[in-house]
Amino acid sequence: MNSLVLDYSLHWAAVALYILATIAFAHSVVFDHPQRARYGSWLVWAGLLPHSAALIVRWQHSGHGPYMLKYEVLSSNAWITLVMLLVFLWRRPKWTAVALVALPVSFLMMGLGLFANPEVRDLPPTLRSIWLVFHVFFNKLAVAAFVLSVASAVTLHRKLRGKRGPWLDRLPSAEALEAYCGRFVGFGLVFWATTIVAGAIWANQSWGRYWGWDVIETWSLITLLSYATLLHVIRFFGLKGERLVWWTLGCFGVSVLTIFILPFAMPSLHAAYFQ
Amino acid sequence: MPPMPHFAVIRRYLRRLLRGPRTIVAEVVAFTAACVVMTIVPQADDATALQLHRFEADWPRSAQFVRLLQLDQVATSAWFLVLVGLILASLGLVLVEQIRILVRTWQRPVTEAALASAPFRVEFERPARGGPAIQLGQSGRVGYAGAAMLHLGLVLCVVAGFGRMLLECNGVIDLVEGETLAAGDTTAWARQWRGALAEPMQVGKSVRFDKLVTTRYPSGKLKEMSAHIRLGAGPASEDHEIAVNTPLDIDNERMYLTADGGPAVLLDAGRGDQVPVAVLLRDVAGDALEYSGTVRGIEVHLRADRSRSGALPNQVFARVLIDSGLRYAGPLAPGQGVNLGQGQHLAIAEIRHWSQFRARRDATLWLAWLGLASGLLGALLIYGVTPVAWMVRVDPLGDREHVVIRMRPLRFVPLFRERFDELVRTEGGNEVRS
Ligand code: HEM
Numbered sequence: 001m002n003s004l005v006l007d008y009s010l011h012w013a014a015v016a017l018y019i020l021a022t023i024a025f026a027h028s029v030v031f032d033h034p035q036r037a038r039y040g041s042w043l044v045w046a047g048l049l050p051h052s053a054a055l056i057v058r059w060q061h062s063g064h065g066p067y068m069l070k071y072e073v074l075s076s077n078a079w080i081t082l083v084m085l086l087v088f089l090w091r092r093p094k095w096t097a098v099a100l101v102a103l104p105v106s107f108l109m110m111g112l113g114l115f116a117n118p119e120v121r122d123l124p125p126t127l128r129s130i131w132l133v134f135h136v137f138f139n140k141l142a143v144a145a146f147v148l149s150v151a152s153a154v155t156l157h158r159k160l161r162g163k164r165g166p167w168l169d170r171l172p173s174a175e176a177l178e179a180y181c182g183r184f185v186g187f188g189l190v191f192w193a194t195t196i197v198a199g200a201i202w203a204n205q206s207w208g209r210y211w212g213w214d215v216i217e218t219w220s221l222i223t224l225l226s227y228a229t230l231l232h233v234i235r236f237f238g239l240k241g242e243r244l245v246w247w248t249l250g251c252f253g254v255s256v257l258t259i260f261i262l263p264f265a266m267p268s269l270h271a272a273y274f275q
Numbered sequence: 276m277p278p279m280p281h282f283a284v285i286r287r288y289l290r291r292l293l294r295g296p297r298t299i300v301a302e303v304v305a306f307t308a309a310c311v312v313m314t315i316v317p318q319a320d321d322a323t324a325l326q327l328h329r330f331e332a333d334w335p336r337s338a339q340f341v342r343l344l345q346l347d348q349v350a351t352s353a354w355f356l357v358l359v360g361l362i363l364a365s366l367g368l369v370l371v372e373q374i375r376i377l378v379r380t381w382q383r384p385v386t387e388a389a390l391a392s393a394p395f396r397v398e399f400e401r402p403a404r405g406g407p408a409i410q411l412g413q414s415g416r417v418g419y420a421g422a423a424m425l426h427l428g429l430v431l432c433v434v435a436g437f438g439r440m441l442l443e444c445n446g447v448i449d450l451v452e453g454e455t456l457a458a459g460d461t462t463a464w465a466r467q468w469r470g471a472l473a474e475p476m477q478v479g480k481s482v483r484f485d486k487l488v489t490t491r492y493p494s495g496k497l498k499e500m501s502a503h504i505r506l507g508a509g510p511a512s513e514d515h516e517i518a519v520n521t522p523l524d525i526d527n528e529r530m531y532l533t534a535d536g537g538p539a540v541l542l543d544a545g546r547g548d549q550v551p552v553a554v555l556l557r558d559v560a561g562d563a564l565e566y567s568g569t570v571r572g573i574e575v576h577l578r579a580d581r582s583r584s585g586a587l588p589n590q591v592f593a594r595v596l597i598d599s600g601l602r603y604a605g606p607l608a609p610g611q612g613v614n615l616g617q618g619q620h621l622a623i624a625e626i627r628h629w630s631q632f633r634a635r636r637d638a639t640l641w642l643a644w645l646g647l648a649s650g651l652l653g654a655l656l657i658y659g660v661t662p663v664a665w666m667v668r669v670d671p672l673g674d675r676e677h678v679v680i681r682m683r684p685l686r687f688v689p690l691f692r693e694r695f696d697e698l699v700r701t702e703g704g705n706e707v708r709s
Contacts, residue, residue, distance in 0.1 A: 122492040125500050125519040176689040183687050186658035193654055197647045205520050208445070208531045208635040210643055211436075213321070213350070215314045222314075225307040229300060236296035266314070 003061040004118060010054035011075060011114055017047030018082070018107040025099045034170065037096040041089055044082055044103070051079055051110075064123040067136040074113030078106035080140040081147050088148060094170055097158075101151035131202030135195055142191035143259065146252050149184035152177050153248040160242055178240045181248055182231070189227045192255075196220055215266045219258040226254045293365045294372070302362045309355055312346050319348045359433060366430050373423040380419050385411045385664045393664075393683035395695040401703040403676050406669065413664040418685065421656030428650025431642055438639030444469035446476030446634045450484040451539040451553045452627040457481050458507075464634075476634055479526035480507045485514075487628040489535060495583030502532050502630055517632070531633045537564050538579060538587050539629035543612065543622040545571040551624040556591070564588075573597055573621060587626050595621055661685055663694070667702055678702055 021043035028037040055066050055076060066072035085102045089095060156177040171177070199217070200210040211217065230247050233239045239247060292298055317326040327347070331338040345352035383389075387409065446464035448456060456463055461475040469476070483505040490499045501518035506525065517523045522531045537558065541551040552571070556564035556579055566577040574596040579588040590608035594601065595615060602615040612622025665682040680699055684691040 122494055122496045122498070125497055128499065129520045173689060176692070179687045179689045183658065183690065186654075190651070190654045190658055193651055197651055200643075200647065202520075204640075205522060206531075207533075208522065208529065208633050210640070213313060213318075218310050218314050222307055222310045225303055225310070229303050229307065232296070232300050232303060236300065 003057055004120075007054045007057045007061070008114070008118065010050040010057065011110065014047045014049075014051035014054065015107050015110050015114070017043050017050070018103055018110075021047060022100065022103045022107070025096055025103065029096055029100060034094070034096070037089075037093070037099075040096065040099060041086060044086055044099075048079070048082060048086075051075070051082075055079060058120070062120040062123075064127070065133060065136065067132070068121045068123065068127075069119065070116035071113045071118045074109040074116075076136075077140050077143050078109045078113075081106045081109075081144040084141070084144040084148065094172070095155075097155045097171060098148065098151040101154050102147055105147050105150075126206045129202050129205065131198050131205065134198035135202060138191045138194040138198060139259070142188050142195055143255070145184050145188035145191055146255050149181050149188060149248055150252045152181040152184060153245045156181060157242065157245045160245070174241075178244055181244060182234050185227055185230060185248065185251070188255075189224065189231065192220070192224055192227070196224065216258065216263060219262055223251075223255045223258045226251045290368060293361065294368045298361075299365055299369070302358065302365055305358055306362060309349050309358065313349045316341055316346045316349075318350070320351075363430065363433055366426055366433075370423065370426050370430060373426065377419055377423050381416070385413050385666070387411070387666055387668065390664060390666045390681040390683055393666075393681040394688050395682040395691065396680070397695075397699055397704055398677065398679045399699075399704040400672065400675050400677055403671065403674050404669075404703070408669055410667045411665075413662060415660040415662045415685075418656050418660035418662040421653045421658075421660070423653065424649050425653025425657060428646045428648070428653055431646025431649060433646075435639045435643035435646055438642060439470070439637055441470040441472045442636075442638045444473040444476050444636045447533070447631060448634070449536060449555060449629055449631050450482075451541075451555070451629045452484055452486055454553070455481055455483040473636070476528070476636070478528050478530065478634060482506060482525070482530065482632075484630065484632075487535065487630050489585050491585055495585070497535060497585065500532065500535050502632075525634075527638075528634045528636050531635070532630060533633045534631035535585070536629040536631055537581075538591075539627050540566070540577055540591060541624040541627065542570055542575070543620070543624050544573050544575070545620075546618050553627075553629070555629045570621075573615065573619065574599075575621070587628065591623070591626070593621070657686075661687060661691075663691065665698065667698075678704065680704065 021040045024043055025037060025040035028034060028040060055072075058072065059065060062068070062072075066076035081102055085099060085106075089099065155171060156174060159171065159174050159177065172180075199220075203212065204210040230239075230251050233247065234244070317330050319327065330341075334341075341347050345354070349355050390411075444467070446467045448464050450456060456478065458479060458481045459477050461477045464476055467476050485503040485505055488501050488503065489497060492498050499518070501516050501521070504515050504517060504523070506513050506515055506523075515523050517530055517532045519532055522529050524530075536555065538556045539553045540556065541553050543549070543551050549571070554566045554568060554570065554575065554577065556566045556577060558581065559565040562581045564579045564581050566575070568575060576594040576596075577591045578593075579591045582588065590606045590611075593603060593605065593607045593613075595603040595613065597615060597617070597619065603613045603621070607613070607621075607623050609623050609625050612620055614620050662685045663682065666680070668679040670677040670679075680695075680702060682691065682695045682698065
């Protein structure tokens with residue numbers, strides 16, 4: 001089997017398993033069978049096997065990590081988000097509802113990637129740098145942390161709406177959800193800042209400048225500043241409840257704009273990897 | 276009327292204003308908005324004339340407004356500089372305050388009084404166990420330093436940015452294999468851009484570009500590229516390599532290899548035996564590399580196909596004119612020449628590679644790295660290490676004991692419920708009342 005077909009088939013197998021995992025989590029949450037949530041986790045683990053294999057096959061075939069073009073970028077983003085989800089569920093097993101947001105976001109990202117151009121692109125010499133690996137890795141960690149903050153915010157929203165049900169009652173208090181939301185945003189900010197710093201070191205090595213006000217560079221700063229504003233408002237004015245939910249969603253929107261939308265819409269030195 | 280009280284009042288007002296939470300949030304939001312503007316409105320110093328023109332044509336009304344508010348040159352506009360000044364002032368005040376609090380918190384031991392209003396509190400009785408009457412402790416103290424380090428990092432980055440604006444110097448130069456950039460030469464650079472206080476670009480040692488080495492993918496695209504260079508002259512000279520992502524430090528300057536360039540044609544032109552002139556073929560359109568210009572009074576147009584493997588062409592197609600009259604059109608290979616009449620000739624001595632190099636001097640770069648490191652570490656401390664203070668007080672009650680447990684995490688309070696419950700359990704409390 002040619003490696004592209006193998007990589008494609010493994011990806012689709014992973015998507016199918018993630019969809020089954022979502023159904024298992026939904027069943028556990030909606031019909032109040034908390035102990036059955038473990039089937040969901042097992043299915044995510046099962047999905048991660050073909051998913052990891054697909055990424056490795058592609059890595060070997062292309063000679064570079066999964067960071068060129070949508071196909072690779074979205075798939076590896078989903079991979080990191082799901083690994084982070086599993087780590088989180090291992091630490092906080094009661095929070096299965098978070099999986100109901102993180103899983104669909106992840107397999108939709110993968111689906112979007114799978115319908116994009118699967119061509120393998122040669123890595124230009126500037127992209128051959130260990131700082132690229134840090135840059136990309138921390139960016140994916142940031143995306144994963146932001147997805148989890150959104151998952152906490154959406155769950156908080158349901159709880160605040162007065163929605164009741166065994167699964168919502170089992171979730172921690174609204175205060176704990178708010179704290180988690182803030183903490184995920186905080187971790188996301190740290191990872192995002194690390195992405196920017198790794199990028200700055202790399203740009204300094206490669207182009208001879210650590211900052212150049214390029215469109216995508218500037219939008220990554222705008223994203224950082226949006227999240228910083230959110231954290232200041234939480235810290236200074238005790239932002240919570242529905243407002244916290246909407247602020248979190250708004251900031252997530254800015255990060256999505258920076259990572260997934262602007263690289264198509266604006267000419268930038270940083271956009272080639274995604275187009 | 277004594278002027279001092281006024282001054283003190285104004286100072287206090289300003290301090291309260293600049294340290295006010297609303298002001299701080301407004302400053303961060305305003306800076307964010309300025310960044311958004313920079314990406315939407317073409318900026319005069321890096322947009323092309325066409326982009327600027329198109330913006331004016333598409334948005335005639337906004338264009339006036341843009342010019343009035345200097346939105347097309349945000350980074351150097353007066354309002355932006357004022358905003359950055361305000362941010363620096365707020366950050367300075369916050370920093371002084373945070374460092375003071377840090378020193379105080381660091382030196383002060385945890386006391387029972389300080390935990391009087393702790394969010395987690397429980398009291399219970401248990402059979403007497405003995406042990407100390409009061410235990411006070413804290414973990415994650417280093418987390419207190421987070422906010423100060425983060426904001427110190429931001430200040431350093433802003434200062435480094437200003438330093439760069441004033442002191443940075445950049446130069447771009449195209450060198451042909453075998454060519455030497457002389458030490459201290461400030462005129463050889465094809466382009467220079469520098470801050471108001473920066474000295475012109477020059478390098479402290481002569482740089483001879485010996486050879487370009489490239490490797491390519493099967494598709495023909497460039498995979499790796501490096502330049503072998505010789506630094507200095509005479510017996511003390513040293514061989515070095517500059518590659519993409521591996522620049523070379525030459526005293527205070529750093530030199531980068533930025534583009535593989537293309538073929539350089541060394542022309543023997545004119546009337547007699549003169550030193551060959553190197554002309555550079557550049558990517559003009561599609562697969563063609565071209566040069567057009569005048570060499571010792573002879574109008575020369577050269578064209579070569581771009582090879583997928585990056586190899587130098589064996590020959591070029593030449594069109595040669597003198598006083599607008601065509602004298603030659605046809606292929607020319609190294610070692611071949613044509614007689615142009617009137618005692619003039621044109622011959623190709625050799626074809627070599629040329630490459631583009633860039634040199635940069637940034638005296639405040641270290642400050643930027645220090646700022647980024649401090650900011651990053653600070654953010655990591657804020658979210659990775661939460662300081663937690665706790666107390667267990669035991670009062671004897673005959674053969675039983677009255678136990679008071681208190682715990683205060685600095686942030687994310689609800690997330691410390693489990694830790695508190697665990698502490699209560701180990702102290703023998705089976706019922707939690709907090
Ligand atoms: C105008 C500039 C700024 C000022 C005056 C300022 C001021 C402050 C102050 C007073 C605090 C509270 C610190 C404490 O609790 O001890 C704070 C917290 C914080 N600031 Fe800033 N800040 C500024 C810009 C920024 C920026 C640009 C970032 C991020 C890139 C940032 C990130 C943070 C973070 C992460 C916190 C901690 C929030 C928390 O307690 O959860 N700040 N800032």
